[in-house]
Amino acid sequence: MTRETYRFREYLITSDTEPDAEPYTYAMTCAVCEEMGPRSEEMADAHEWAERHLKANPEHLTYREHITRPYLAKPGKWL
Numbered sequence: 001m002t003r004e005t006y007r008f009r010e011y012l013i014t015s016d017t018e019p020d021a022e023p024y025t026y027a028m029t030c031a032v033c034e035e036m037g038p039r040s041e042e043m044a045d046a047h048e049w050a051e052r053h054l055k056a057n058p059e060h061l062t063y064r065e066h067i068t069r070p071y072l073a074k075p076g077k078w079l
């Protein structure tokens with residue numbers, strides 16, 4: 001039987017601004033029919049989908065924007 005010792009550490013969950021962080025991504029959902037456009041690293045691409053969706057469905061007037069941002073757990077002091 002082995003005995004193990006654990007130490008606990010504080011972490012801060014914060015926005016990942018490291019050079020290798022995942023990119024922000026954007027997508028839009030039609031709030032009327034729940035159809036979701038493609039997720040893109042460009043906000044304009046997501047908004048263009050909503051404009052095309054509105055042209056095809058003139059009565060679909062409300063949308064939701066989904067923004068995904070990378071976060072990182074930064075180690076803090078040992079407890």
Ligand SMILES: [Zn+2]
Nearest residue numbers: 030032033060
């Ligand atoms: Zn729709």
